[in-house]
Amino acid sequence: MKNLAVFVDSKNGQISESSKRLLDLSSSWLVQNGLEGIYVYGFEEQSSDSFNSFSSIKQYIHITIPGLVNNNQVIAPLLEDIKQKEIGQFFYVKSLLVDSIAAFFAESLSIPLVSNVLKLAKVSDGYQLTKSIFSGKATLTTEINNNSFIAAFNKSFTFETTSQAGNSAISQAVIALGTDAQNKLIENYPLTGAIPLPDAAIVVGAGRGFKDPSNWGIVEDLAKELGAATACSKPVSDLNWRPHHEHVGQTGVKIAPKLYIACGISGAIQHLAGVNGSRKIVVINNDPEAPFFKHADYGIVGDVFDVLPRLLNKLKSH
Numbered sequence: 001m002k003n004l005a006v007f008v009d010s011k012n013g014q015i016s017e018s019s020k021r022l023l024d025l026s027s028s029w030l031v032q033n034g035l036e037g038i039y040v041y042g043f044e045e046q047s048s049d050s051f052n053s054f055s056s057i058k059q060y061i062h063i064t065i066p067g068l069v070n071n072n073q074v075i076a077p078l079l080e081d082i083k084q085k086e087i088g089q090f091f092y093v094k095s096l097l098v099d100s101i102a103a104f105f106a107e108s109l110s111i112p113l114v115s116n117v118l119k120l121a122k123v124s125d126g127y128q129l130t131k132s133i134f135s136g137k138a139t140l141t142t143e144i145n146n147n148s149f150i151a152a153f154n155k156s157f158t159f160e161t162t163s164q165a166g167n168s169a170i171s172q173a174v175i176a177l178g179t180d181a182q183n184k185l186i187e188n189y190p191l192t193g194a195i196p197l198p199d200a201a202i203v204v205g206a207g208r209g210f211k212d213p214s215n216w217g218i219v220e221d222l223a224k225e226l227g228a229a230t231a232c233s234k235p236v237s238d239l240n241w242r243p244h245h246e247h248v249g250q251t252g253v254k255i256a257p258k259l260y261i262a263c264g265i266s267g268a269i270q271h272l273a274g275v276n277g278s279r280k281i282v283v284i285n286n287d288p289e290a291p292f293f294k295h296a297d298y299g300i301v302g303d304v305f306d307v308l309p310r311l312l313n314k315l316k317s318h
């Protein structure tokens with residue numbers, strides 16, 4: 001097994017920032033481990049120059065999915081393809097769709113799948129993968145004595161890269177997954193919001209402290225001014241104040257932005273579990289005892305309806 005597969009996320013043909021970082025990691029990994037090439041798999045068409053800045057990519061394979069990915073039959077065309085391409089290692093940044101494919105790969109190929117990987121290294125008799133556990137409160141290092149494995153990376157993964165030469169235009173192919181007669185996809189709900197939450201560099205999160213969905217204008221204005229995505233706590237989406245795909249936390253989206261501004265959110269442990277990969281956290285809360293302050297890099301004790309307009313005015317005047 002001499003090749004590596006990387007599954008990438010994209011929206012409107014733009015490869016996500018975390019997938020780009022993974023391609024950088026993969027290019028370095030390839031060189032360090034004497035692998036031959038990378039096959040990139042994704043779920044959208046890509047222009048021929050999408051991969052110009054990454055080295056060692058042999059081909060881009062666009063996977064089309066007519067229905068649900070819920071059994072081995074459905075992924076059979078993909079399995080056939082990866083066997084032909086002599087792929088032994090599979091990297092992706094955790095996503096629900098690839099998680100479902102990866103589970104069938106692991107079972108069909110009898111190879112280990114390690115989830116929430118933060119970093120990986122080659123050791124004398126295999127590979128060492130460090131993963132995030134207990135919602136990011138601890139890490140666990142596990143060893144694999146097998147050349148073939150699947151690594152599902154946590155968004156806040158780290159790596160040391162060596163600079164690589166880019167690729168010229170690469171070839172492309174299309175694989176259609178099979179369908180399952182017993183289940184069919186009725187409707188797709190595209191995510192709303194200009195900036196996809198999982199990849200945003202800046203996120204403005206708002207909680208029950210905003211009291212009513214009609215008060216979200218200031219959150220959206222601040223996010224727009226900062227070029228940020230908006231997020232919310234679970235009760236806020238449970239109350240249908242905000243869409244469910246904005247809910248971050250243990251049971252929601254996990255984010256790892258450069259800056260997370262949490263407004264009117266208490267900082268419950270389940271919320272922290274989804275945001276503790278953020279590089280800097282700013283908390284705005286009118287209760288000085290709010291637990292979130294213990295996890296903040298900067299804190300403002302104040303009313304969000306007072307602080308946010310002032311912050312917005314300040315940003316606009318610069």
Ligand SMILES: Cc1cc2nc3c(=O)[nH]c(=O)nc-3n(C[C@H](O)[C@H](O)[C@H](O)COP(=O)(O)OP(=O)(O)OC[C@H]3O[C@@H](n4cnc5c(N)ncnc54)[C@H](O)[C@@H]3O)c2cc1C
Nearest residue numbers: 207208209233234249250251264265266270271286287304
């Ligand atoms: C199994 C399980 C899973 C869960 N998963 C998640 C999850 O994934 N994500 C998640 O978020 N939660 C999750 N929760 C819920 C979590 O425990 C908390 O209840 C939730 O995060 C609280 O949301 P909140 O901070 O918006 O609301 P609250 O706890 O009501 O806090 C509101 C905060 O706003 C502040 N505030 C009020 N008014 C103002 C104002 N005018 N200005 C400034 N601050 C103000 C208050 O001081 C308070 O700190 C989960 C719970 C369970 C049991």
